[in-house]
Amino acid sequence: MDNKAYLVPNPMTPCQNVVIDPELCSVCHSCVEVCRTDVFVPNPEKGKPPIVLYPDECWFCGNCVEHCPVPGAIRMQHPLNQRIGWKRKETGEYFRVGMKNPPPPNLRPPAGIERITK
Ligand code: SF4
Ligand code: SF4
Numbered sequence: 001m002d003n004k005a006y007l008v009p010n011p012m013t014p015c016q017n018v019v020i021d022p023e024l025c026s027v028c029h030s031c032v033e034v035c036r037t038d039v040f041v042p043n044p045e046k047g048k049p050p051i052v053l054y055p056d057e058c059w060f061c062g063n064c065v066e067h068c069p070v071p072g073a074i075r076m077q078h079p080l081n082q083r084i085g086w087k088r089k090e091t092g093e094y095f096r097v098g099m100k101n102p103p104p105p106n107l108r109p110p111a112g113i114e115r116i117t118k
Contacts, residue, residue, distance in 0.1 A: 007041070009053050015079060017039065018077065020050065024073040025050075027048065027049060027050075031064035031074055033067075034064060039053065039064075040053065060076065
């Protein structure tokens with residue numbers, strides 16, 4: 001039996017959670033450090049951007065984008081089914097495609113607002 005450990009990517013899915021622009025990336029590895037689900041691994045090729053090895057394990061928390069020191073070097077890409085929708089012009093509410101009877105506008109103040117404004 002061989003005692004080697006192998007790093008194997010998950011099966012490919014249509015999910016492409018984050019996109020790194022290799023032209024802008026400074027290879028600081030900040031995104032690798034802050035990602036709590038270890039979606040990235042450092043690139044074995046020196047000077048190349050991290051590899052998005054486990055995109056389907058992304059929580060879409062945005063940490064990697066927030067901590068990237070180079071604007072535009074990394075951007076999030078939400079799943080396709082969450083990008084398609086429609087907005088109610090009057091309120092800015094967002095609805096998923098396929099909702100036949102969207103609810104009336106929610107006019108209730110956010111929970112806890114009384115405590116903050118007192
Ligand atoms: S959005 Fe969050 S979970 Fe997803 S790759 Fe970035 S840091 Fe990791
Ligand atoms: S944090 Fe930004 S600049 Fe640094 S390695 Fe990740 S994408 Fe590149």
